[in-house]
Amino acid sequence: MTGQPPAPLHALGPLDLDIRQGEFFAVVGPSGCGKSTLLELIAGLTPATEGTIEFEGQPIAGEAPDGIGVVFQDDASLPWLNVADNVAFGLRRSSLPKDARDKRVHDVLKLVGLSDFSTSYPAQLSGGMRQRVCIARTLVMQPRLILLDEPFGALDQQTRLLMGDELLRMWRETAATVFLITHALDEATMLADRIGVMSARPGRIIDVVDTHWPRDRDSRIIEHAEFGAITARLWHTLRGESMKTIGRSLGGPENA
Amino acid sequence: MSRVAWYRVFVVGGAIALLEVLCLTGIIDKITMQAPHLIVRDLYRMLVSGRMNGAIMKTLGNTLLALGLALGVGIITGALLHRWRALRDTLDPLFATYYAVPVFAFYPFFIVVFGLGDLPQVLIAFMLGVVAVIVNTLNGLDRVPVVLLKTARIMRLSPIDTALRMTLPSAGPYLLTGVKLAVAYAFIGVIGSEFIMSRGGIGYEISFAYANFDNATMYPLIVLILLASVAINGVLSRWEQKLLARRGMR
Numbered sequence: 001m002t003g004q005p006p007a008p009l010h011a012l013g014p015l016d017l018d019i020r021q022g023e024f025f026a027v028v029g030p031s032g033c034g035k036s037t038l039l040e041l042i043a044g045l046t047p048a049t050e051g052t053i054e055f056e057g058q059p060i061a062g063e064a065p066d067g068i069g070v071v072f073q074d075d076a077s078l079p080w081l082n083v084a085d086n087v088a089f090g091l092r093r094s095s096l097p098k099d100a101r102d103k104r105v106h107d108v109l110k111l112v113g114l115s116d117f118s119t120s121y122p123a124q125l126s127g128g129m130r131q132r133v134c135i136a137r138t139l140v141m142q143p144r145l146i147l148l149d150e151p152f153g154a155l156d157q158q159t160r161l162l163m164g165d166e167l168l169r170m171w172r173e174t175a176a177t178v179f180l181i182t183h184a185l186d187e188a189t190m191l192a193d194r195i196g197v198m199s200a201r202p203g204r205i206i207d208v209v210d211t212h213w214p215r216d217r218d219s220r221i222i223e224h225a226e227f228g229a230i231t232a233r234l235w236h237t238l239r240g241e242s243m244k245t246i247g248r249s250l251g252g253p254e255n256a
Numbered sequence: 257m258s259r260v261a262w263y264r265v266f267v268v269g270g271a272i273a274l275l276e277v278l279c280l281t282g283i284i285d286k287i288t289m290q291a292p293h294l295i296v297r298d299l300y301r302m303l304v305s306g307r308m309n310g311a312i313m314k315t316l317g318n319t320l321l322a323l324g325l326a327l328g329v330g331i332i333t334g335a336l337l338h339r340w341r342a343l344r345d346t347l348d349p350l351f352a353t354y355y356a357v358p359v360f361a362f363y364p365f366f367i368v369v370f371g372l373g374d375l376p377q378v379l380i381a382f383m384l385g386v387v388a389v390i391v392n393t394l395n396g397l398d399r400v401p402v403v404l405l406k407t408a409r410i411m412r413l414s415p416i417d418t419a420l421r422m423t424l425p426s427a428g429p430y431l432l433t434g435v436k437l438a439v440a441y442a443f444i445g446v447i448g449s450e451f452i453m454s455r456g457g458i459g460y461e462i463s464f465a466y467a468n469f470d471n472a473t474m475y476p477l478i479v480l481i482l483l484a485s486v487a488i489n490g491v492l493s494r495w496e497q498k499l500l501a502r503r504g505m506r
Binding site: 066089 | 401403406407409410411422428502503
């Protein structure tokens with residue numbers, strides 16, 4: 001598939017990628033390589049100019065498919081609703097009776113550790129907690145595929161590690177497929193079953209790394225000897241691409 | 257009540273008490289102004305007698321009509337301009353200089369065209385308020401985060417649901433600023449027009465009482481206007497504060 005933002009800029013591809021059901025797939029790539037465009041294509045927010053994207057065998061054509069949830073990098077919590085109403089907002093379209101909805105909201109808040117904050121407003125929460133509200137609002141719809149666009153990009157390193165732990169736990173408990181976009185190599189290594197490495201723009205997948213981590217894992221995996229090796233392999237592949245991007249922004253010879 | 261609120265009560269109460277003393281001691285003579293407690297008494301008598309009900313209803317009715325028009329036209333125009341970039345860029349400088357225009361200057365012209373009825377007054381009040389609503393609607397819509405609109409698409413909200421459940425609440429506090437201004441302008445437009453030339457209304461009655469040295473009518477009416485505008489503005493400000501506090505923006 002090939003993607004283009006509204007301005008005629010060749011952003012992506014050619015790119016051929018299969019995500020397996022139930023896996024945790026991460027994509028790393030240099031800035032501006034089209035990672036976010038790739039995510040928007042899968043989410044149905046942007047139509048592909050060439051090629052097709054399929055979800056469960058159905059083509060996605062510029063409309064958000066049912067069963068896909070997205071957590072964006074920017075804070076997407078709704079400041080005029082309290083935490084519980086924020087999460088319930090995702091269920092607006094569902095035909096569930098009220099008590100079943102309340103239970104779903106309650107369960108998801110518990111899953112993301114926000115049970116004690118259900119009547120708080122987003123403004124009263126920290127950035128990490130607001131992002132958990134957004135994750136909860138996505139999870140409550142019980143998506144089969146969760147797309148995460150650098151969801152922890154604005155958080156500090158320690159919070160990120162802990163959020164990673166929670167994300168892994170939620171992934172295990174919900175059995176959903178997770179597709180994570182990140183620029184942090186260690187984050188990709190820690191979280192993913194497989195990592196796709198993207199080239200500089202127009203972004204292509206130039207390497208897919210299998211981490212072989214057990215499903216039951218947490219952030220302590222960074223102590224594992226393999227962790228450094230995998231991160232090193234990612235960087236080995238990425239270094240040249242990142243240099244191209246930097247060269248481009250500095251007006252270097254790659255600016256063709 | 258907070259300490260600042262007590263100070264406020266103290267300042268206003270002190271000013272009224274000072275006026276009372278100045279009037280009672282004759283430093284302000286009776287022909288210039290009644291003592292505040294007499295104004296309150298006259299206001300009470302006037303409201304009980306009902307002789308100003310017609311004027312009050314006329315002014316309030318026209319103000320509400322002008323306000324409704326300014327809000328309806330202003331919000332819809334703001335929403336359309338937000339979509340239509342080229343037209344917005346064209347009109348932006350006009351909006352920026354609009355409030356340099358003394359709208360009242362058009363009043364005689366409106367009377368010539370529409371006659372000495374309610375329409376010219378409503379039109380003046382509408383013209384005063386509508387641009388404030390447009391500008392604040394645009395400001396509010398500009399501040400709706402793109403990520404919320406993306407979220408609406410992911411949740412597959414219809415365009416109407418997106419407008420009512422995402423855009424409107426997100427832009428709400430800014431829209432409310434426009435509403436507050438429109439309320440003030442509607443009162444100013446209607447009562448000001450009545451002052452200049454009219455066949456009725458609170459503004460007309462004040463001006464009529466003034467011309468006839470009828471202090472027992474003029475001051476109570478002024479106080480009535482004061483109370484009404486402060487009360488409405490107070491309610492709207494409370495609401496605005498609540499919305500902003502919820503968002504940690506107070």
